[in-house]
Every structure is written in C-alpha cells, then in structure tokens.
Amino acid sequence: MASDGFRPLDEKLLVEYVKATPVLAEKLGNQFDKLEIEEVGDGNLNFVYIVISPSGSLVIKQALPYIRCIGESWPMAKERAYFEAITLKEHGGLCPDHVPEVYHFDSSMCLIGMQYIEPPHIILRKGLIAGIEYPLLAEHVSDYMAKTLFYTSLLYLTTTDHKSAVAKYCGNVEMCRLTEQVVFSDPYKVSEHNHWTSPYLDSDAEAVREDNLLKLEIAELKSKFCERAQALIHGDLHTGSIMVTGDSTQVIDPEFGFYGPMGFDIGAFVGNLILAYFAQDGHAVDGNDRNHYKVWILKTITETWNLFYKKFTALWDEHKDGPGEAYLPAIYNNPDVQLLVKQIYMKELFHDTLGFGAAKMIRRIVGVAHVADFESIKEAKKRADCERKALNFAKNLLKERRNFQSISEVVSAMEQLDKLSS
Numbered sequence: 171m172a173s174d175g176f177r178p179l180d181e182k183l184l185v186e187y188v189k190a191t192p193v194l195a196e197k198l199g200n201q202f203d204k205l206e207i208e209e210v211g212d213g214n215l216n217f218v219y220i221v222i223s224p225s226g227s228l229v230i231k232q233a234l235p236y237i238r239c240i241g242e243s244w245p246m247a248k249e250r251a252y253f254e255a256i257t258l259k260e261h262g263g264l265c266p267d268h269v270p271e272v273y274h275f276d277s278s279m280c281l282i283g284m285q286y287i288e289p290p291h292i293i294l295r296k297g298l299i300a301g302i303e304y305p306l307l308a309e310h311v312s313d314y315m316a317k318t319l320f321y322t323s324l325l326y327l328t329t330t331d332h333k334s335a336v337a338k339y340c341g342n343v344e345m346c347r348l349t350e351q352v353v354f355s356d357p358y359k360v361s362e363h364n365h366w367t368s369p370y371l372d373s374d375a376e377a378v379r380e381d382n383l384l385k386l387e388i389a390e391l392k393s394k395f396c397e398r399a400q401a402l403i404h405g406d407l408h409t410g411s412i413m414v415t416g417d418s419t420q421v422i423d424p425e426f427g428f429y430g431p432m433g434f435d436i437g438a439f440v441g442n443l444i445l446a447y448f449a450q451d452g453h454a455v456d457g458n459d460r461n462h463y464k465v466w467i468l469k470t471i472t473e474t475w476n477l478f479y480k481k482f483t484a485l486w487d488e489h490k491d492g493p494g495e496a497y498l499p500a501i502y503n504n505p506d507v508q509l510l511v512k513q514i515y516m517k518e519l520f521h522d523t524l525g526f527g528a529a530k531m532i533r534r535i536v537g538v539a540h541v542a543d544f545e546s547i548k549e550a551k552k553r554a555d556c557e558r559k560a561l562n563f564a565k566n567l568l569k570e571r572r573n574f575q576s577i578s579e580v581v582s583a584m585e586q587l588d589k590l591s592s
C-alpha cells in the first residue's frame with residue numbers, strides 16, 4: 171500500500187473492500203457468495219467495476235494516477251475522484267431524477283461507490299450509433315442542464331455562497347488544464363497526441379493549424395473557459411457521459427466538474443449530437459439509409475436548446491426575488507429591464523453554446539481521444555468523408571456563431587452543408 175493509503179483495486183481487493191465497508195455491503199444485501207464482478211471501464215480515464223449479488227448491486231469507480239486511454243506516460247491527479255463525488259452529490263441534490271446516487275466516497279482510495287444504472291440503460295453514444303430514438307432525451311437533458319446550471323449560478327446564489335463554492339472547485343485544476351490542452355490548444359498546433367484519419371484528412375488538420383480566424387475565436391473561448399465561473403458545470407457532458415433507456419436518462423462521470431461557463435456543458439451535448447448526425451452516413455446500410463434517424467437527431471438538437479431556454483428562464487422568473495445577486499430586484503424590478511437582461515444573457519449563452527460545441531467537435535476529429543461515432547466506421551475513406559463534413563461545419567460554427575439567431579438556423583445550416591457536400 172502507498173503511504174497515502176492508496177491501492178489500485180483488483181477483484182480480490184474489491185471484494186475485501188466492499189465486505190469491510192458497511193454501506194456498500196448493505197447494498198449487496200451482505201451476500202458475497204455469488205458475486206458477479208465485471209470491470210467495464212470503456213471511458214477514457216478510470217476503472218469502473220459493476221458488482222452484482224443475488225440481492226443488490228453497485229458500481230465502484232476508481233481513479234488511478236494516470237489517463238487510462240493513454241497509459242502511465244500521461245500522469246493525472248487521482249484526486250479527480252473527489253471532484254466527481256462532490257459534483258455527483260451536488261447535481262444529484264438538484265436533479266435526482268437524472269443523476270446516480272453516491273453511496274460512498276473514499277478519498278485515500280480515490281474511489282466512489284454509486285448506484286448501478288442497470289440494463290437496459292446503455293451509453294447514449296452507443297444508442298446513437300445503433301440508430302435508436304430516445305423520445306424523452308431532450309426533455310430530460312434540458313431538465314438536468316436547466317436545474318444544475320441555474321441553481322449554481324449567481325441568478326440563484328448570493329455572491330458569498332457562490333464564491334465559497336467556486337473556491338471549493340478551484341482544486342480541480344489538473345482536469346481543467348487537461349481540457350485547456352486537448353480542447354483549446356492541441357488541435358491548433360502540432361502535438362504528439364493529435365491524430366486524424368490519415369492521409370485523407372492530412373490537409374484538413376493542417377488547415378486547422380493555419381487558420382488565424384479560428385485561432386482568434388478559440389482564444390476567446392479558452393479565456394471564457396478559464397475565467398468565467400458562471401455555474402457548477404459537469405465539464406465533460408458528451409454523449410458518452412449519459413446512460414439512457416426509452417424513458418430514463420442518467421448523467422454520469424462529472425470528474426471535470428468546476429465553476430465554468432454554462433455554454434461548455436450545453437455545447438458539449440449539442441456538439442456531440444452534431445457529431446452523431448454527421449456520422450450517420452457512415453452507419454447506413456442497404457435498407458436503412460439513416461435519413462429518418464438524422465431528422466430525429468436534428469429535432470432533438472432543436473428541442474434541447476428550446477426546452478433548456480424555456481426551463482432555465484422559468485426558473486429565473488420563479489426565483490427573481492430570491493437570493494441570487496446577479497440582478498438585484500431593487501434595480502431590475504420593472505418588466506422591461508427584466509426582459510432585456512434575460513434576452514442579453516440568453517443570447518450570449520446561445521453563442522457560447524455554439525462556440526464550445528464547435529470546439530468540442532474539432533478536438534474529436536483532429537485532436538486526442540476520438541469518438542466511437544466515427545471510429546466505428548471501419549472504412550477509412552468513408553469515415554474521413556463524414557469527419558470532414560463535421561469538421562467543416564464546426565469551423566464555420568466557431569467563426570460565425572454570433573450570426574446565428576436561433577437553433578433552427580443552426581439545424582438548417584447542418585442540413586445545407588450535408589446536402590451540398592454529399
């Protein structure tokens with residue numbers, strides 16, 4: 171055992187650990203004879219064990235001091251588990267329907283015991299690749315985003331409470347620095363970790379590195395990511411961080427949680443849906459051209475933003491005389507100024523969403539840690555064609571985001587680019 175009490179789990183140690191931890195043992199009904207244990211970590215960073223006994227279940231997630239998908243050559247603070255645990259608890263308190271329950275956290279072991287999100291839940295990204303429609307997805311994700319972002323912002327909190335929360339999350343600096351590197355820096359320069367579908371996208375990747383306008387825009391977003399402590403964001407809200415069935419949506423994996431710009435979360439979700447959209451042609455087979463499914467993705471993107479807008483501004487109305495200190499009722503008490511303030515706030519948030527969404531798309535095509543939406547397209551030329559469309563759309567979105575007035579304009583631009591480059 172290391173001097174700090176940390177030990178990487180294996181199956182034997184896991185069983186010992188669970189037996190010795192009453193809150194976890196109880197979740198398994200104190201039955202250890204017929205345990206089923208499976209390490210399912212298909213994420214990029216950590217180790218995740220599903221533990222099932224005849225009378226209960228749980229998940230154990232452990233952070234090791236490096237990035238799993240790269241290996242020990244890329245060290246990473248294992249204390250990220252603490253930030254994941256406190257964000258799960260905070261967001262779970264605000265939106266219990268869409269966040270798994272935390273049963274246990276061990277800071278020495280960098281280990282979380284949490285609710286097992288049972289089958290038929292699957293990772294949303296896998297559902298999007300399989301072409302499965304989720305009729306409640308936009309409703310649920312907009313609910314999660316509206317509640318977690320509103321209630322942790324200055325629209326609801328006093329500056330005293332907000333500042334102390336910001337201070338608590340400032341310690342998640344290494345995870346923020348990882349995002350700064352892989353989202354806002356590496357794709358725009360030569361980096362050992364960058365890769366793309368070569369040789370097809372060689373000149374596209376080079377064009378990203380040579381695009382001065384793009385560099386100006388990404389600098390602005392990086393500054394906002396680093397400087398704007400707007401709300402407690404999930405920090406990695408892509409479609410691999412959401413587990414779904416037809417009627418349930420669960421957000422997992424907020425280890426990048428910190429006080430940052432709201433648009434980073436909304437953009438992560440929307441940007442990953444856009445990636446899923448442009449990947450669909452690569453999944454088409456005889457008898458299923460995926461066109462119908464593409465329409466559903468576009469509808470989900472539109473509904474997500476519109477429902478978020480509606481729910482977030484409704485919370486704002488509901489709490490306009492509450493503790494939030496951003497717009498004091500004594501100053502902003504007439505309906506005209508209230509409307510104006512809301513319009514300006516939401517417009518900026520919309521443009522942030524588009525900008526961050528575009529940045530998250532670009533990094534998944536020419537940076538490190540690509541997405542299964544494209545990686546699962548086996549034929550390289552076909553994959554590159556899909557990726558190029560997504561990349562071109564993202565570049566334009568990043569540069570022109572302020573010219574979009576509504577989400578339906580964004581969706582129309584997607585359809586247009588898709589048609590033109592087919």
Ligand code: ADP
Nearest residue numbers: 210211212213214215216218229285286287423
């Ligand atoms: P990482 O931090 O490495 O990205 P994730 O939190 O994304 O890890 O988890 C990796 C995988 O483990 C997920 O894709 C999912 O399949 C599974 N998983 C994680 N948490 C749960 C949970 N609470 N219930 C069921 N499966 C889970």
Ligand code: SR1
Nearest residue numbers: 214237349352406538539
């Ligand atoms: C090395 S980058 C790994 C990526 O995986 C996580 O899910 C985050 O998106 C991070 O950027």
Ligand code: MG
Nearest residue numbers: 213214410423
């Ligand atoms: Mg993950």
